[in-house]
Amino acid sequence: xxxxxxxxxxxxxxxxxxxxxxxxxxxxxxxxxxxxxxxxxxxxxxxxxxxxxxxxxxxxxxxxxxxxxxxxxxxxxxxxxxxxxxxxxxxxxxxxxxxxxxxxxxxxxxxxxxxxxxxxxxxxxxxxxxxxxxxxxxxxxxxxxxxxxxxxxxxxxxxxxxxxxxxxxxxxxxxxxxxxxxxxxxxxxxxxxxxxxxxxxxxxxxxxxxxxxxxxxxxxxxxxxxxxxxxxxxxxxxxxxxxxxxxxxxxxxxxxxxxxxxxxxxxxxxxxxxxxxxxxxxxxxxxxxxxxxxxxxxxxxxxxxxxxxxxxxxxxxxxxxxxxxxxxxxxxxxxxxxxxxxxxxxxxxxxxxxxxxxxxxxxxxx
Amino acid sequence: xxxxxxxxxxxxxxxxxxxxxxxxxxxxxxxxxxxxxxxxxxxxxxxxxxxxxxxxxxxxxxxxxxxxxxxxxxxxxxxxxxxxxxxxxxxxxxxxxxxxxxxxxxxxxxxxxxxxxxxxxxxxxxxxxxxxxxxxxxxxxxxxxxxxxxxxxxxxxxxxxxxxxxxxxxxxxxxxxxxxxxxxxxxxxxxxxxxxxxxxxxxxxxxxxxxxxxxxxxxxxxxxxxxxxxxxxxxxxxxxxxxxxxxxxxxxxxxxxxxxxxxxxxxxxxxxxxxxxxxxxxxxxxxxxxxxxxxxxxxxxxxxxxxxxxxxxxxxxx
Ligand SMILES: Nc1ncnc2c1ncn2[C@@H]1O[C@H](COP(=O)(O)OP(=O)(O)OP(=O)(O)O)[C@@H](O)[C@H]1O
Ligand SMILES: [Mg+2]
Numbered sequence: 001x002x003x004x005x006x007x008x009x010x011x012x013x014x015x016x017x018x019x020x021x022x023x024x025x026x027x028x029x030x031x032x033x034x035x036x037x038x039x040x041x042x043x044x045x046x047x048x049x050x051x052x053x054x055x056x057x058x059x060x061x062x063x064x065x066x067x068x069x070x071x072x073x074x075x076x077x078x079x080x081x082x083x084x085x086x087x088x089x090x091x092x093x094x095x096x097x098x099x100x101x102x103x104x105x106x107x108x109x110x111x112x113x114x115x116x117x118x119x120x121x122x123x124x125x126x127x128x129x130x131x132x133x134x135x136x137x138x139x140x141x142x143x144x145x146x147x148x149x150x151x152x153x154x155x156x157x158x159x160x161x162x163x164x165x166x167x168x169x170x171x172x173x174x175x176x177x178x179x180x181x182x183x184x185x186x187x188x189x190x191x192x193x194x195x196x197x198x199x200x201x202x203x204x205x206x207x208x209x210x211x212x213x214x215x216x217x218x219x220x221x222x223x224x225x226x227x228x229x230x231x232x233x234x235x236x237x238x239x240x241x242x243x244x245x246x247x248x249x250x251x252x253x254x255x256x257x258x259x260x261x262x263x264x265x266x267x268x269x270x271x272x273x274x275x276x277x278x279x280x281x282x283x284x285x286x287x288x289x290x291x292x293x294x295x296x297x298x299x300x301x302x303x304x305x306x307x308x309x310x311x312x313x314x315x316x317x318x319x320x321x322x323x324x325x326x327x328x329x330x331x332x333x334x335x336x337x338x339x340x341x342x343x344x345x346x347x348x349x350x351x352x353x354x355x356x357x358x359x360x361x362x363x364x365x366x
Numbered sequence: 367x368x369x370x371x372x373x374x375x376x377x378x379x380x381x382x383x384x385x386x387x388x389x390x391x392x393x394x395x396x397x398x399x400x401x402x403x404x405x406x407x408x409x410x411x412x413x414x415x416x417x418x419x420x421x422x423x424x425x426x427x428x429x430x431x432x433x434x435x436x437x438x439x440x441x442x443x444x445x446x447x448x449x450x451x452x453x454x455x456x457x458x459x460x461x462x463x464x465x466x467x468x469x470x471x472x473x474x475x476x477x478x479x480x481x482x483x484x485x486x487x488x489x490x491x492x493x494x495x496x497x498x499x500x501x502x503x504x505x506x507x508x509x510x511x512x513x514x515x516x517x518x519x520x521x522x523x524x525x526x527x528x529x530x531x532x533x534x535x536x537x538x539x540x541x542x543x544x545x546x547x548x549x550x551x552x553x554x555x556x557x558x559x560x561x562x563x564x565x566x567x568x569x570x571x572x573x574x575x576x577x578x579x580x581x582x583x584x585x586x587x588x589x590x591x592x593x594x595x596x597x598x599x600x601x602x603x604x605x606x607x608x609x610x611x612x613x614x615x616x617x618x619x620x621x622x623x624x625x626x627x628x629x630x631x632x633x634x635x636x637x638x639x640x641x642x643x644x645x646x647x648x649x650x651x652x653x654x655x656x657x658x659x660x661x662x663x664x665x666x667x668x669x670x671x672x673x674x675x676x677x678x679x680x681x682x683x684x
Contacts, residue, residue, distance in 0.1 A: 075585070083586050090583075103587035
């Protein structure tokens with residue numbers, strides 16, 4: 001077990017198509033035993049970060065430290081890490097047992113130690129009946145477990161997982177997610193987990209790192225990321241359906257900050273930041289579950305017309321048109337609205353997000 | 367008026383072709399599935415029969431006759447040609463030479479071809495160009511290859527001898543192809559050189575589809591370069607190597623022109639392979655029957671080797 005320090009990591013790929021900045025100035029401290037997830041859209045540099053920690057890729061600049069030891073230039077095998085690949089990368093011609101013990105064999109572990117460890121891991125992951133089969137003769141979930149086992153068996157200091165569940169069907173994914181959580185509870189190894197499934201990140205992680213274009217946007221506990229996104233990108237990326245965004249102006253009227261968008265005027269709570277955006281341009285964000293249906297004559301009610309209603313199990317998502325665009329409202333399934341119907345919306349004033357500007361990187365004001 | 371007429375004509379025509387299609391459909395439907403299968407297979411089956419089975423059968427038939435080129439009727443001798451063959455030292459000598467020739471050329475082609483493919487798989491500047499150049503020997507006509515190598519091997523003005531003598535490795539030039547001790551390896555080298563690209567191209571294609579993450583997983587598991595080659599690369603290319611070995615063995619065993627053009631089977635029969643012996647019997651001494659008998663034996667030898675080989679392949683689990 002080890003803590004991991006990532007220091008000012010940069011990575012550029014130079015190719016025929018020019019230079020790709022895959023990672024820019026990534027600094028991150030991962031505590032011993034922590035489960036940390038890297039999330040972000042495709043191509044944001046998650047895999048690159050993981051591969052640099054693994055030693056499969058060398059950074060353009062920056063350092064990686066395990067327990068204070070600089071390991072940036074070490075070969076993967078000298079780092080005591082283990083990695084689970086998205087494709088599992090099981091050795092196809094070896095049996096499950098040979099796959100599991102390959103790393104031990106290459107490190108010269110004696111036969112009885114190998115047998116003992118294989119037995120222990122196989123019992124833990126419930127793959128004993130498959131030990132003499134080959135990867136091709138296993139189901140996706142079983143392969144996944146073997147890949148986990150191959151990583152676990154060496155008792156690594158740091159455990160790296162690159163979208164290990166993305167090749168599984170939805171049901172198995174939920175199941176394996178729970179198994180992973182239980183596994184981490186048991187082994188308490190530092191785990192760095194790459195995913196673009198935010199639900200996985202939310203449910204598994206101690207902390208989440210949100211990345212975009214190679215730049216870390218925010219790091220924090222799942223509830224922190226969800227309820228206090230640092231900027232507009234994080235706010236929109238985390239949460240399904242994503243946060244409603246309304247672009248407009250902020251000004252002060254009669255001592256109270258006021259947001260005005262197309263057809264919308266929202267009085268911001270008193271604790272709104274003192275420093276309002278200098279340009280006056282701002283984005284108001286509100287999650288679908290914090291929009292409610294109110295009486296048309298309620299103060300501040302926003303008129304809207306229903307375009308589509310979707311039933312999603314225990315709840316419903318209503319897409320409603322307002323003057324400036326479309327807003328999603330999340331209600332219990334019992335609330336039935338019909339397309340074309342006119343409704344009035346109210347925003348929960350305590351759950352409003354305000355961003356300085358209208359760009360992706362607009363920082364949160366509250 | 368006119369457009370309407372045209373339309374009507376079109377409708378009539380359409381109706382007619384529709385009826386034709388229905389008749390044809392009825393005909394097809396009348397045929398049971400397996401009948402249709404047989405009909406569809408007929409063209410290829412006939413081609414197979416005419417181009418493959420007939421010449422083969424004719425060859426076997428001929429081997430039962432004593433038959434001179436000038437005497438197309440021939441005399442039925444039954445297994446006489448085979449009796450002659452198996453009692454003939456020439457035949458056993460040539461069989462040995464052929465086996466060594468096929469074994470040496472195929473073995474070297476596989477080992478060197480894999481090595482070259484591995485080299486060409488590494489990224490380096492100008493790789494595409496080199497990959498193209500490697501094909502060169504394979505594209506050259508055999509006659510040109512032979513001419514080039516005869517010049518290179520030449521004892522008086524050959525480059526190889528010049529370099530060997532100049533660098534002091536040998537005292538006097540070696541008559542590579544006319545010395546019974548070196549002629550065999552002289553022809554083997556040309557055979558390897560000419561057909562190496564075949565192995566390189568196929569192995570290289572296979573190398574390119576090995577998933578990269580297998581190597582990365584192995585690196586993390588602590589495998590060095592040699593272990594990665596033995597534990598991953600070799601297993602991944604094993605299947606194509608086995609197929610390539612089979613194809614090359616059949617080809618090299620039957621190969622006639624390289625050895626014949628370089629040495630004609632000499633010196634002192636040191637490179638007398640079976641195909642050259644067939645040629646000698648059939649067109650040198652005009653014993654068509656005996657020549658055919660040798661060819662038939664070669665054919666069944668290859669069949670036997672292939673059967674053993676496939677039995678062995680099938681036993682290998684995936
Ligand atoms: N070997 C490489 N050569 C050139 N560019 C690369 C290489 N590997 C990654 N990149 C680029 O670096 C950027 C980050 O890639 P990376 O694989 O880390 O993304 P990711 O966040 O893992 O995406 P995904 O969710 O699709 O897996 C991308 O723009 C990608 O095109
Ligand atoms: Mg990735």
